[in-house]
Amino acid sequence: MTCPHCGASVSNHERQCPYCNSFLETKTDDIPNSAFEARGQQTRPMFQAQGPDTPQPLLIVLSLMIPFFGIILGVIHTSGGHPKSGKLYIILGALSFFLISCGTFLLPLAFSAFSVFSAFKS
Ligand SMILES: [Zn+2]
Structure with a gap:
């Protein structure tokens, strides 16, 4: 050449x-x-993010539905050159994980505590 x-x-x-x-x-x-x-x-980088650093609506929904997917996606995007949308996916994943934890553990706990409390009251 x-x-x-x-x-x-x-x-x-x-x-x-x-x-x-x-x-x-x-x-x-x-x-x-x-x-x-x-x-x-x-x-x-392991993954080179394509296009501008703007969060994708589909990936936002997936991050909210599958918490670990959102966190992994966020880490990949942050290391791949999209720190802004990467952070958003991590936050959404963590938020979703927190909400699912509340729904799985805290709500039944609160409900049973309320049942015990009302049983004592009557
Ligand atoms: Zn030359």
């Missing part, structure tokens, strides 16, 4: 032009981590 910056012929394995030191764009998706580091990113 030829260097797009200076026109020198460079080996296909080179990521950097030996003549002008400019980085060569490779068209394959299989770019090693060192190429990402050279472009200013520390490590290649």
Whole structure:
């Protein structure tokens, strides 16, 4: 291939032009981590979030319905470059987990406590 910056012929394995030191764009998706580091990113993220950092309505609903899904989704989005929507999914997942916990443990407990209380009263 030829260097797009200076026109020198460079080996296909080179990521950097030996003549002008400019980085060569490779068209394959299989770019090693060192190429990402050279472009200013520390490590290649496990998941690269696509598009703008706006919460998706479908994922919000899923986070509310399945708490652990929301928390995992939030962690993935936060590490994948969407900290704003990632935090929202985590908060929604935690909120949903809290509400489900209330419904599962606290409401029957409160109901039985109320039954015992009214049984004593009569
Ligand atoms: Zn060059």
